[in-house]
Amino acid sequence: MKIHTEMPKAVIILLSMLFLFPSCKNAVDENETPVNSAYLKNTPLAVDPGLFENSTASVKDFYTGNGAKTAWINTTDRKALLSVIKDAASDGLQPKDYSLDTLEKFEALTTITKEECVQYDILLTESFTKLATHLFKGKLMPRSMYKDWALAPKKLDANKLLTEALQNHDPAEVLGRCRPKHPIYAGLRKSLKYLNELPDDSDIGEIAFEKPLKLNDSGAVVATIKQRLTYWGDLSAKDAKDGEYNKATAKAIKKFQQRHGIYATGVVDSRTAEALNIKRDERKTQIVANLERWRWFPYDFGEQAIIVNIPAYQLTIVENNKDTLDTYKVIVGKPDRKSPILYSSINQLVINPTWTIPPTYLVKDLTPAAIKDTAHFSHLNIKIFRGKNEVPVAKWDSLKPNHYVYIQSPGNHNSLGRIKFNFRNGYSVYLHDTNHREYFKKNDRALSSGCVRVEDPFRLAEYVLHDDKNTDRKKLDEMVATGETQFLGLKKTTPIHQLYWTAWMDRGGLQFRNDIYNLDKALYDKLRK
Template sequence: MNFRFSAFIIVSFFMILLPFQGCGQKKQDAGKVSADSLIDRDQNVWNRSIPGSFSSQTKSRFDSLEIRDFIRQYPKFSKFEESIMTFYSHRNMAFAWFDAEGLIEHADNLTDRIRNLKSEGVNKELPYFQSLDSLIYSSDSDQFSHFQKIKLELILTAQYFAFAESVWGGIDAKFLKEIDWNLPRKKVSFEEYLDSILESPPGNFKEVKAPVNRQHDLLKNFLNQYRVQAAKGHWLEIKAGSKSFELGDSSEVIKQVKLRLFELGDLKDSKTDQIFDLDLQNAVKQFQTRHGLKDDGVIGKGTISELNVPYEQRIKQLLVNMERSRWIPVSVSTDYLVVNIPEFRLHVYSADQLVWSCNVVVGKAIHKTVIFSGDLKYIAFSPYWNVPQSIVKNELLKDMRRDKNYLQKHNMEITGYRDGLPEIRQKPGPSNSLGLVKFLFPNSYNIYLHDTPSKSLFNESARAFSHGCIRISEPFKLAQFLLRNDPSWDDTSINAAMNAGVERIISLKEKTPVFIVYFTAFVDKDGLINFRKDIYDRDERLADMIMNFQP
């Protein structure tokens, strides 16, 4: 862990550690402000800001050799030795967690966060926590020695880095290849930002987010909510058989559905009668949307199946996707595209703001779409489709044997031979398997975004039909977005190029990052928790890697 990232984590963490004050205070009379309320207000400002670079004291120091002795005593912290040494060398070996009065408040805040690590979505205990707890407890004693003070100072800093690694960094990057996650891990460089924080008055920085993507904390909020529901222990399976229910129906099943939807927050009214009313229909539609189902408002087999997923399973899903959110960029300042495979959706962003979204078709389970990122550089209008040799060998040769005119009927031609197989391409046109346009971000997986003549597939709720590439439902709109700042292209010229019947490849003036991701739980733009099926069976493997699961 380099010092720039480490130092940022240290400063950012204090901003998060500091608790909000004011809970349980007595209400003040209107127009009357007491001295105590001013103190509370100022404490609020302080607690939402950065109180300088830890303790501001510089006189109380220790020898750098103490760090080596500490690591020998606590070898599980050896991976952080360089970061700890660098941190204190920048402080001239001055204590960070103590001032002239003793241990500063932040030490207790850090210890509380570590003690409640489960609420951060991490199901493990950090090394030597009992030693930390014992030293914190003893620090007020008159018998607390200088040697113990150094030990507590260093164990707090070491725990700090351990917390940051677990909560903000996630599992070691070397394991990601094992779960087919080929996106590069986030990189953080905050030198200028850090300098400005340390040089500015505390009151100037009231809210600073942790160095993780916003999805992490959004999922964390729902994790705690689902744990509350699970702790109630009254979950029962809803048994509806093969019967469907719709507006106006009456059944005991409807009463059970109402109770479940009220617990989940989709139904606002706690009244659980047996009548399928309009409020229930709206709640069912919202639930269906959150789970990627057709939002017809009818309680059918698919809806009952999702309603019957136990809270413990949803908790595991949240934990797994919180882990994934630790790996991706905190934010992206440019235009970028995100394809979430289990969601079957493309999301178009500009400066980290969602612009629009559309349906996509992704690879079948046997032809999984790869999780990776690239830079979209080219648009091919009226494209040829160069048929992959695997498809030629496994599919086209059989069709060609059955029908000698197969290639002609499908507007295909042989362009050569390689390794005993014909090289086949499909000519441009409305029947081309790539449709009228494709979007290229060169990669070793030969994956790209493209149009398709098979428009009906976009109406399916589960859309894993392709050989791995990604079919998009609104290719014209995507071309508009990518070319919107190029005066040589407008709607007319884009439409003409798509229908020219002659391939034309253009280079974009600015590359657009594309992220192909895999999230089976996420919070949408309306703040609603969404769940999707684990179509490639990736969740369980990751869950086994990050924890011995205990909801």
């Protein structure tokens, strides 16, 4: 549903009456007592269609369906809406976007005309509709921010919700249902509240990293580290009184590292120091950006789903929308070859896959290496084709590399490893094994050309094949041993979601991950415009 960005005519008239000519409101004879006409707000009044000519089609349809009468005629309903709008800040939204100040001033009026009541009613409807939409599917359009975004848009019947809210006299409950139901979203709201309640940390000094700091080290920098750890609740105040890197400090560092996706060594390396230096307000920016992205994500993951959180380098199997069955390390796309945000369903496995070289890899990797030495093709077991005909390496034209198709043969050397998980998408990406399993030992794993590589992919294959009684792990191993490329269609597809979130709260406390594609700050800035 499209939300109109222009100020409705009714609001313009209202603002003029309320703020430009305030004396008119109470312009009465000195000996005359102003007439209290607040009861008009609770009286069904006829609505002139001309007053919402600049409103959305949804708002026009609502009043048409309501007999062209005012709808917000219950004081409790109006005040409940104002309360929910105030609380929009807990979702990282701005109450001013829903005309809160104007609505509050209007509700406080005791002397009011019928025309102003109608204008107020229209503004309440506009605000409800806008807030419901923003809570359900986000304030911004994902495609306005990201080109590599392929999640289906969410649909909302705001008028149906509005009618229900007024009939049941519970706008708060109805608007609350518009929020994502995922526990992660609720945790992000708690996280934002927690950060808002923390004191300002701008007076805590920066940690100037020169060398790794570990047990028994001491000095002013250790004292600053302890101060940051205490601020974030990883170290108790009684253990932060001196500048010695003791066992309590090492334990606190491990906890901090775990919360930030850093290998928990208990040693302050450059990555840990960088994370310690990030201030509260920057973390708030992350949380607000993640709240918005969660409003873009699917409303429900259903009975089962494979979820890849790109910045966390993690794949999770989730059932019943909340139960985590298994987790896997993954390798994702480099910042210049991002893994896309998408939803699809795994419908096929390929054993001993071949690899058709994608355009980006051809331009940035294969062609430059082959120009230096054409033996690079044989080293990688890559064959060159022109149509259906194989082209000898000696006849390869390095000036026209895009005139050919390049296919890597199956085997242990193959970049896709021994198994590939296919799902339909517009980016030619998939999940797969890898011939560089040592990369999973790395902390930062944005290393691929866009596809997602999975550690222990055959364990994942067993999960997606669990409805196929004829194909178990032993059967898969036998297929691999043949060395031949084989295709397995799935009797039951498994939904897959590739998503992007850099902040959440769980049993381990506030969790943050590096914004590897630099998406958070740009999103936050646009939300605040």
